[in-house]
Amino acid sequence: xxxxxxxxxxxxxxxxxxxxxxxxxxxxxxxxxxxxxxxxxxxxxxxxxxxxxxxxxxxxxxxxxxxxxxxxxxxxxxxxxxxxxxxxxxxxxxxxxxxxxxxxxxxxxxxxxxxxxxxxxxxxxxxxxxxxxxxxxxxxxxxxxxxxxxxxxxxxxx
Numbered sequence: 001x002x003x004x005x006x007x008x009x010x011x012x013x014x015x016x017x018x019x020x021x022x023x024x025x026x027x028x029x030x031x032x033x034x035x036x037x038x039x040x041x042x043x044x045x046x047x048x049x050x051x052x053x054x055x056x057x058x059x060x061x062x063x064x065x066x067x068x069x070x071x072x073x074x075x076x077x078x079x080x081x082x083x084x085x086x087x088x089x090x091x092x093x094x095x096x097x098x099x100x101x102x103x104x105x106x107x108x109x110x111x112x113x114x115x116x117x118x119x120x121x122x123x124x125x126x127x128x129x130x131x132x133x134x135x136x137x138x139x140x141x142x143x144x145x146x147x148x149x150x151x152x153x154x155x156x157x158x
Contacts, residue, residue, distance in 0.1 A: 001135040006046045010061070011158040016103035017157035019044050019061065022095050025148040029090040034067030038102070041065040042142040043098065043120050044153075046133040050125070053141045056080060059063035059126045063098055063109070064144070065090070069106065074108035075100040076124025083107045086119030090146060106111070 005008055010017055021044055033039030038055060041064060045102035055064040055071070058080055064071045089111040090096050095132040099110040104125075110119040116122065132139055135153065136146035 003046075003133040003135065003155075004008050005130040007130050009133050010046060010128060012129070013127055014061070014157050015125050016062075016100075018045070018099060018101045018154070019063070019156075020097065020099040020152070020154040021150055022097045022152045023056050023090065023146065023148060023150055024095045025090050025092050025146070026074075027117065027147045028092045029065055029088045030068045032065060032067050034069075039065075040138070041146050042134065042136065042138040042144040043081075044100075045137075046128065047131060047139055048129050049131040050140045053143070055138050055144065055154075056082075057140075059127055059128065061100070062103070063100055064138075067155075070098075070109070070116075071127055072100055072107070074100070074107045074123070074126060076126050078124050083119040083123070086117050089116065090153045093153075104113045109133055129156060 045062035072084040
């Protein structure tokens with residue numbers, strides 16, 4: 001699902017915000033490959049214009065699966081890493097609600113309303129432009145599709 005351009009959706013430099021969605025995979029997330037170029041599934045992804053082929057670059061906000069892990073990312077121009085990589089809470093045929101929150105000095109991911117991971121400390125705010133955001137697809141590569149249902153999408157920004 002194509003969303004509005006990142007800059008219009010969250011602003012050019014979103015200091016605080018949240019992305020939330022409920023997902024029901026039609027695949028076994030725990031069986032995904034952990035190979036560098038395989039096993040990726042973009043759940044929701046917002047980023048600056050980039051030719052990067054994977055959801056692992058700078059100026060990105062999103063949730064993705066890679067192998068049996070859930071990646072949570074809010075990264076600025078000097079930060080390439082996810083702030084959290086946790087065992088995937090997703091199960092084939094089951095609904096799960098994921099929420100990604102960020103504000104100065106704090107990034108967090110929630111699973112079904114419970115805090116699953118949090119990172120405290122300063123980080124560079126992401127810079128966004130008019131590159132489109134997506135649910136269930138990586139914007140830059142056009143790959144890494146989510147197979148399943150998505151509901152209750154919420155996007156918050158200040």
